[in-house]
Amino acid sequence: MICTLLAFYSLFSRSMAEARERTFIMIKPDGVQRGLVGKIIKRFEQKGFKLVALKFMWPSEELLKKHYADLAGKPFFPGLVKYMSSGPVVPMVWEGLNVVKTGRVLLGATNPADSAPGTIRGDLCIQVGRNICHGSDAVESAKKEIDLWFTEKEVVSWQQANNAWVYED
Ligand code: UDP
Numbered sequence: 103m104i105c106t107l108l109a110f111y112s113l114f115s116r117s118m119a120e121a122r123e124r125t126f127i128m129i130k131p132d133g134v135q136r137g138l139v140g141k142i143i144k145r146f147e148q149k150g151f152k153l154v155a156l157k158f159m160w161p162s163e164e165l166l167k168k169h170y171a172d173l174a175g176k177p178f179f180p181g182l183v184k185y186m187s188s189g190p191v192v193p194m195v196w197e198g199l200n201v202v203k204t205g206r207v208l209l210g211a212t213n214p215a216d217s218a219p220g221t222i223r224g225d226l227c228i229q230v231g232r233n234i235c236h237g238s239d240a241v242e243s244a245k246k247e248i249d250l251w252f253t254e255k256e257v258v259s260w261q262q263a264n265n266a267w268v269y270e271d
């Protein structure tokens with residue numbers, strides 16, 4: 103009996119932990135300039151994911167160089183930093199089951215020429231250097247990016263009222 107209860111508890115707690123996965127999503131300067139902030143946020147909201155942090159800011163080159171440190175050796179890096187620091191952005195944290203992987207699916211392929219129709223990039227942009235949004239590529243990089251862009255206090259833990267209608271349990 104106790105074993106059964108424990109098994110149920112571990113299953114339940116695992117699914118709760120998985121549903122608390124977080125990803126870092128950012129609307130880039132072109133997304134802001136083109137008035138696509140609401141549309142991009144809506145895709146994540148409608149999917150059922152939970153918004154736990156959001157701000158509007160003009161990022162420094164220094165912050166962007168840290169954010170894209172892995173790409174520092176790429177020929178497009180200087181242009182990428184210039185583009186990303188050319189205006190305000192909307193950094194966000196979204197929470198939910200498999201949100202890192204599914205968030206990338208919602209965004210679509212890096213190069214909009216290859217992004218499927220129905221995805222954010224597939225529907226709303228044309229070139230890789232103006233692809234309107236960023237999304238973390240793994241749970242580990244999401245953690246790093248969230249820590250880089252937000253303080254602990256800026257990320258809010260809360261219960262979404264529709265939770266039982268989005269998740270089975
Ligand atoms: N990028 C670019 N040219 C390229 C590849 C990437 O300008 O050939 C830019 C593009 O804005 C992309 C960002 O660099 O979103 C980061 O590249 P990454 O490969 O990490 O793609 P992402 O994770 O954003 O899909």
Ligand code: MG
Binds near residue numbers: 237239
């Ligand atoms: Mg990336």
